[in-house]
Amino acid sequence: MSMMLAEIRQQPDVLERTLRLELRGVEKLKKKLTAQRPRYIVLAARGTSDNAAQFGRYLLEISTGIPVSLAAPSIFTLYGASVDFRDALVVAISQSGESTDTNLVLERAREQGALTVGITNEAKSSLARMADHTFLVRAGREKSVAATKTYTGQMMMLYLLAYALGGAIRLDDLRRIPSWAADALQLEKEIGALAGRYRFMDHTVVVGRGLNYSNAFEFALKLMETCYVVAERFSSADFLHGPIAIVERSFPVFLFAPGGVTWPSMRPMLEKLHQAGAETLVLTDRSNPEARALGRHICVPARLASKGPLPEEVFTPIPYIIPAQLFAAALAHEKGLNPDQPRMLSKVTRTL
């Protein structure tokens, strides 16, 4: 068994531990942020952590109403620009805490007056030392080059950050995420059987929208890193603005399609793809019978049923990425590749 698959299976524990052990620090930060509400938020990250940041960008803006942006590190590292960060909250996310450019954004932000938060898996990292507030993803060491458990752990921390910012997040919903993750892991066998069909797939598109847009990036990244598939990723809106022209008969497309607010924009996309003869695989759940009627699908077994003020769809990203991770691990196995050691990659990537 690959380390990647072993680490995918650890996610319910990682999520439960991160929530339990970080809540105290989160409550402390919540008090500080209530007294001193940031005017805007900047998220800085690379790779899988940047995909988690993309999720955070939607979650934080939707749940708090504070404008959020994703940092473009080269503005600081290459152009040496100085940006006005008064009243800003700047959050750096990095598994290793040693990402050179992410750390440099945090350092510049501190100099320019921002309050800084670090989210990392390594308690002794440069990032953990540098940030005003550090939160740990309690994933244990991540050995596979393909990150899985730190991605969902980072997402859990971003839910907690939304809570700390006074966002409409109920802790009761967060406490149920580990069991939803466990439910999603039950799909392992079904997905293993499905992967054979994609043995010779060499390119694809992954489509997501809103809170699951980041999952489209993350699934595509896993397919690129571990299966060497040329995997594009789009929101359904962006895909319609040009790139959809690449779709011909049998073109494989994966879609994240929970029920709720994003489905009315995904349904016409799916219908258009079928008209073009594309082969689609839809990730959905029991709450969306329409999606399940539209061809090949994976039904994520999580029973969300949140009673909070936000739509239930807000809690789908963690249970929805798990079948995608399982799929990438299974497809790498089918293709005879080792997902723990992709060619040309190492675990810590330093760039400026």
Next chain:
Amino acid sequence: MSMMLAEIRQQPDVLERTLRLELRGVEKLKKKLTAQRPRYIVLAARGTSDNAAQFGRYLLEISTGIPVSLAAPSIFTLYGASVDFRDALVVAISQSGESTDTNLVLERAREQGALTVGITNEAKSSLARMADHTFLVRAGREKSVAATKTYTGQMMMLYLLAYALGGAIRLDDLRRIPSWAADALQLEKEIGALAGRYRFMDHTVVVGRGLNYSNAFEFALKLMETCYVVAERFSSADFLHGPIAIVERSFPVFLFAPGGVTWPSMRPMLEKLHQAGAETLVLTDRSNPEARALGRHICVPARLASKGPLPEEVFTPIPYIIPAQLFAAALAHEKGLNPDQPRMLSKVTRTL
């Protein structure tokens, strides 16, 4: 000849006209913004206009030090969130001015207290009526579905917006951009001859960095729309964080590689690609002899030589996208495709 190619050739005139006719309105806005400096900037757009916005994101943050973000329209259109836009400048960019979701972001931003700017090619559009300040890209009607002249026209307007915000932009440099565009058009014949080599290319990666990151998106979009090539796009830093694993022998990669601040991060990327046996085509210019020594390249003939406070590389994006547009038009011709009417696309795309 395709309308796309005809419109590519019009760009020096479009750029000169946009600069000349919009400068007065820009000076007026400059006075207003000097008295009332925005706290942050949000850019909203889709498709090619969103690629121009990506350029604007870097340009405005580098030249003004005001934080900039790219809007995620679904936060407003699907999640109905309300975001605090006091003291914000919100800029909507749309060729037609009829992009439903971009316009809705602008409407919500106005309600929440933002100052709004519209950049469009259509004086009578909904966007032109709705924005507090409207600037026109003077491109004349754009008939080809594949946008070219409106992309560079929008970029010119974003330079002017940086100037209006007190950014370190000299009008003298902007006045020379039309002639740099004319110089770049001289490459048409050379690129036409080169395109045959790529007749059977069905996938690729385009790499850019900093100010030319948006050009990587735009070149890839043209290759997808007009040549049906599965074209990924990355910054050199993001490419190293995982996706580079897809590169095998003969994998085609296009790189925007001007001299200056981004080159030290592009050079090791290019060397790594050569070690993996990839086939690279580098877009560069006379100021970067190192890039020209590293294999197949297109030498953009613009003589930038700015005397302003910003690095010259800041003015490369317009002359650098023109050979890429010419390449896409020539490759579509080689493949027997009509770039003016890609399958499944129409000129105005309405999405929510």
